[in-house]
Amino acid sequence: MVPYLPFSAQDGTMKILVVEDELKIADYLYKGLTEQGYIVDLAHNGFDAQHLALEIDYDVIVLDQMLPGLDGLAVLHSLRALKDTPVIMLTARDRIEDRVKGLRAGADDYLIKPFSFVELLARVQALTRRGRKHETTQIRVGDLVVDLLARKAFRDGSRIDLTAKEFALLAVLARHQGQILSKTAIAEMVWEVNFDTNANVVEVAIKRLRAKIDAPYHSSLLHTVRGMGYVLEDRTAR
């Protein structure tokens, strides 16, 4: 089966400014984000970025820290003087001081190069969703119902017996249904593990969850997107 990145209809026509001087990165970000349904503007240097960011109201700005002309932090400073547009900083220097500098200057999030596109997408989505907080207590994915309040899951009307961690994993996937979550993101959200590890915990956990929520039923809801992560969604309707 050919996996695909699901079209994020819920984000509608959100506008994103991508500021990146590395053309290859700018190109694939443009392509990837456009295919996700975003309207993407590109800027390759700090001056263009500053101009665009101040002229146009973007929903998110993806801002590289190292830029020719005006660097990312300077762009951020001049933007923050006038606007609250959410900003994700991209930085190659993964030193803590740089992150702190970026966040202190008013960045909403940061990503360290080399970063994965899935990761960037997840953060863009998190920032664009930030505005509307209608946290539901029940999430429905196909015939799967996840009751976040009672911490119970049902499929096809019957209760699925899950351990606490399995439920936590399912809840995270359900909250982001239709969105690919990387192993790193899952480890962070379920176990609060924010470091790299070789341990294939997420794979094992997904395998177990799949055995409970998918295996006994006719259709699968929990999909592996090889090399990128996992997504919970109902694909039968397509």
Added chain:
Amino acid sequence: MFAIAALLVLSLLGYALDRELAVVLRRQQIEQLDTKFEDINYVLERLRGPEQWVRIHAKLDALTPPDRGTQYWILSDDPQIRYGNALAEIVSLSPSASRVGELRVGDRPEPMLIRSAYFPADARHAALRFIVGIDSASYARTRRDFRSVLLASISGGVLLVALIGYLITHWGLVPLKRLSKEAHELSPSMLSQRLMVARLPAELSDLAKSFNGALDRLETAYEQLETFNADVTHELRTPLTNLIGQTQVALSRERSATQLVEVLQSNLEDLERLRAMINDMLFLARANLGERPQQLVRTSLAAEVEKAVEFLDFLMDEASVSVRMKGDAQAPIETSLFQRAVTNLLHNAIRHSPAGSEIIVEVSVGDGQARVSVSNAGPVIPAEHLGRLFDRFYRVDSARVNSGESHGLGLAIVKAVAAMHAGSVFAASHGGITTVGFSVAISA
């Protein structure tokens, strides 16, 4: 250097001697003058009548030496009393003039030192002034001679000290020169070369020994770096070869979209692995450069171990192993670093434990350090491997190299985390139990 020091010291000494000599000579002169003055003064005070002047003049004539080194004058309005060459200056001397004065006499290069006494007019004679003068030429000559001898000795002394100094430095520095030459010949291509300590004087042998110590440490570090570079090249080459080869094969023929997607996915997996490896190597490099944790929090180590155990719960379940925890300690740690280290240790233990066995995690305190040790049942690791377990890319079982599950940096990261917390690592393996662990400092 020596010459300047000698010049300074000798000049000061010479100046002091010269001053002292001047004072002594002056005192002697005055004493001499006083004696002569008192002699005549005595006669004059006991003067009985004018008839004696002839006798006094004769006596003064007799007392005046041929070189006229001592001279007498009697000044008076009465020509019968007057004696010696009357001089304008002498006439003008007032009675209140100081006891001892100087007098320039026309034909003499040096002034004469004089003492005078005034006798007012009385029944026996008219007013008169009596003066004794002694020539200071001989004293001045003595001083001049002394000065020239002094100057000659100072110059000689300075030259001598400079020469001796040069020789001392020259001979004294021979070993240092040799050291410098040896040090100059050190090169990266001959890392095992050391400075010769045997023939050095004590002061230098310490220096040479510490220098050799530094060379030892450098050699070790250099060798580690070399191995590391070789390892990195090897570790990166394998996935890169896969990526290039696989992609070339895929592109060499018309492929369906599904096939191409599969290649891309496989590539992505390799690329993700490369990314993880590069991130870990960056982390190790920064730790090696002495980067310290940013946010130390004093907390229960057992509680942090618990979190790592919880994270690995599914894996332990899969491998049918259980964990038992012992002890606790409080220490300042950066929790994510600490958890990362414990996770790596536990993950290692899980992978090497036989099914059904128990892994023991013990937290203990000793020597200002909190120790976390992870013990698991399993094949004994030979002693020659134990010491190198924490080396980057070191694997006991070289067949596991491409297992894909581990890139061989796990324990190196544990070591780096320990170092960042001023701790160390340890490993032991006997009786079918392997214990690997690390420590962190208890006080920040």
